[in-house]
Amino acid sequence: MIASLALILLAQLLGEAIARGAGVPIPGPVIGMGLMFAFLLLRDTARIGLPRYLPKALTDGTLETTARGLLMNLSLMFVPAGVGVVGRLDLLRAQGPKLAIVLVVSTALSLLVTVLVFRAVAALVEPPGTDGEP
Amino acid sequence: MGGDFSLWVYLAKTPLLWLTVTLTAYVLADRIAAVTGRHPIANPxxxxVTLVGGILAATGTPYPVYFEGAQFVHFxxxxxxxxxxxxxYERRATVxxxxxxxxxxxAAGAATTLAVVIGLARLLDIPQPILVSLAPKSVTSGVAMGIAEALGGDPTLTAILVILTGIIGAILVTPMMNALGIRDMRARGFAAGLAAHGIGTARAFQVSEVAGTFAGIAMGLNAFLTAILAPLALHLLF
Structure with a gap:
């Protein structure tokens, strides 16, 4: 558990350092996600035999359980920032109805265009019958 | 009375109280969502946020005091x-x-979002500083705030608009996809993550793990692309 958390934080820390150091517009945790992905690839490459040198928690499924626990409760993590909205409703009041229109219409169109383009291109390049999981 | 007051002083100084309130409210909200069969409107x-916001208003607690305790969750x-x-990683072959x-x-989703937001905001005569804060609203909050700041917008306003967009997207996505008859969980998840970042991703994970995976990818990719496109779009459409 602790080894898993340490690894996750280490990936985020390195990601943050890379983002700030190189001045790239990608958020640190997203780079950390890439680093974690690379770690998993290396861990499971039999040729290198990395698992021999790693703490057991990183290879016996504890890392996966920790990750799943965090992802199952992703909603919780938006609460502190979300509560800030309640405290600043006055800021929105002047432009409220207009902002509501912009937010709802643009979010709906964004969902619509993304899903339709995804399906249209998938239908073009994939053999018929492919629908998510093989 | 004196005893009550010293208890309040103690609780107000440690993260214990607001951390407990946040977690308890979330457990309650999750129960409500489960009872409704994860209905989109019952967004956790x-x-x-409504429960905690109500408690803060009722006790007259300022937001910074609350955040002092809740920051551990935010982190x-x-x-x-x-x-x-x-x-x-587990689904890399599918991806x-x-x-x-x-x-x-x-590409289509990010461009549409920016064009619609800027076009609609101009049509409705929304002032320029607010418009700039609106532009990156589909991107995850940390990046969106950075984009708004670089363009001369108001990062606090952007954070609010980002959270509202996430909640709107998470509520809209399931009924919309069902109405369109789209069963491909990859496409549904990808749209949720692109339009509604992490809150859309959280919703996608509730529906299916494939949808959640694709939502997470869309969120990461859109953060990157919008950071590049937003300044261009504002320049072109103004």
Missing amino acids: VLIT LLGPATVVLAMPL RRALIPMLTAL
């Missing part, structure tokens, strides 16, 4: 983003096969 973020957003690598539809949908 929306319910928890977990970073680690949660890192572990999105896990479903991505690799969908690379072309994903990248095309990303």
Whole structure:
């Protein structure tokens, strides 16, 4: 558990350092996600035999359980920032109805265009019958 | 009375109280969402925010005092983003096969969002500083705030608009996709992550793990693309 958390934080820390150091517009945790992905690839490459040198928690499924626990409760993590909205409703009041229109219409169109383009291109390049999981 | 007051002084000084309130409200909200069969309107973020916001208003607690305790939960957003690598890794074959539809949908979705937001805001005469704060609203909050700041917008306003967009997207996505008859969980998840970042991703994970995986990818890719496109779009459409 602790080894898993340490690894996750280490990936985020390195990601943050890379983002700030190189001045790239990608958020640190997203780079950390890439680093974690690379770690998993290396861990499971039999040729290198990395698992021999790693703490057991990183290879016996504890890392996966920790990750799943965090992802199952992703909603919780938006609460502190979300509560800030309640405290600043006055800021929105002047432009409220207009902002509501912009937010709802643009979010709906964004969902619509993304899903339709995804399906249209998938239908073009994939053999018929492919629908998510093989 | 004196005893009550010293208890309040103690609680107000440690993170214990607001951390407990946040977690308890979330557990309650999650129960409510489960009772409704995870109905889109019963969005856990929306319910928890309403509950906690009500408690803060009733006790006259300023937001910074609340955040002092709740920041530990807020901090977990970073680690949660890192572990999105896990479903991505486990389903990498599925993801690799969908690379072309994903990248095309990303370009179309990001461009549409920016064009609609800027076009509509101009049509409705929304003042320039607010418009600039609106432009990156589909991107995850940390990046969106950075984009708004670089363009001369108001990062606090952007954070609010980002959260509202996430909740709107998470509520809209399931009924919309069902109405369109789209069963491909990759496409549904990808749209949710692109339009509604982490809150859309949280919703997608509730529906299916494939949808959640694709939502996480869309969120990461859109953060990158919008950071590049937003300044261009504002320049072109103004």
